[in-house]
Amino acid sequence: YQRRVREAVVSTQSTGGTLESYLTAYSRDADSTCKYVQDVIKKHEQEIVAFIEEGARLYVCGDAKGLSVGVFEVLCNILGSFKGIGNSEARELVTTMKKEGRYNEDIWT
Numbered sequence: 001y002q003r004r005v006r007e008a009v010v011s012t013q014s015t016g017g018t019l020e021s022y023l024t025a026y027s028r029d030a031d032s033t034c035k036y037v038q039d040v041i042k043k044h045e046q047e048i049v050a051f052i053e054e055g056a057r058l059y060v061c062g063d064a065k066g067l068s069v070g071v072f073e074v075l076c077n078i079l080g081s082f083k084g085i086g087n088s089e090a091r092e093l094v095t096t097m098k099k100e101g102r103y104n105e106d107i108w109t
Contacts, residue, residue, distance in 0.1 A: 021051070037062060038070040045078040052079070058097070061106040068107045075103070 025040045026032040034040040037060060041048055052058070060071050072094060080090035097103035 020056075021047075036070065037067055038074045041071065041074045041078065045082070049078060049082045052097070052102075055102070057101065058103045059106070060104070062108075064107040064109045068105055071105075 023040045023044060025034045025037045027035045034043055048058075058075075060067065062068070072091075075094050076087060076090040079085070079093055080087055083090070083093075085093070094103060
């Protein structure tokens with residue numbers, strides 16, 4: 001049910017021009033090739049960095065313990081790698097994205 005609702009919302013946003021692209025990860029779906037958001041980010045890192053460079057807004061939904069920490073870490077890693085900056089600079093960049101509303105989390109415990 002939740003997936004159908006999400007797909008309907010995404011479809012509406014896409015046709016309205018609000019949403020340009022989205023990626024999903026379904027940890028409980030046996031057929032999913034990417035189980036976790038971190039896996040999806042790694043798989044599409046070049047595209048994600050390009051989107052970030054163009055001013056994209058990222059929205060991440062899921063678990064506070066694993067997902068939130070894991071996504072923050074992988075974003076720092078790929079941004080650091082692509083930009084040739086150190087870990088502390090990459091962390092500062094992702095933190096700035098949060099402050100600017102360009103990285104948003106809907107997380108729960």
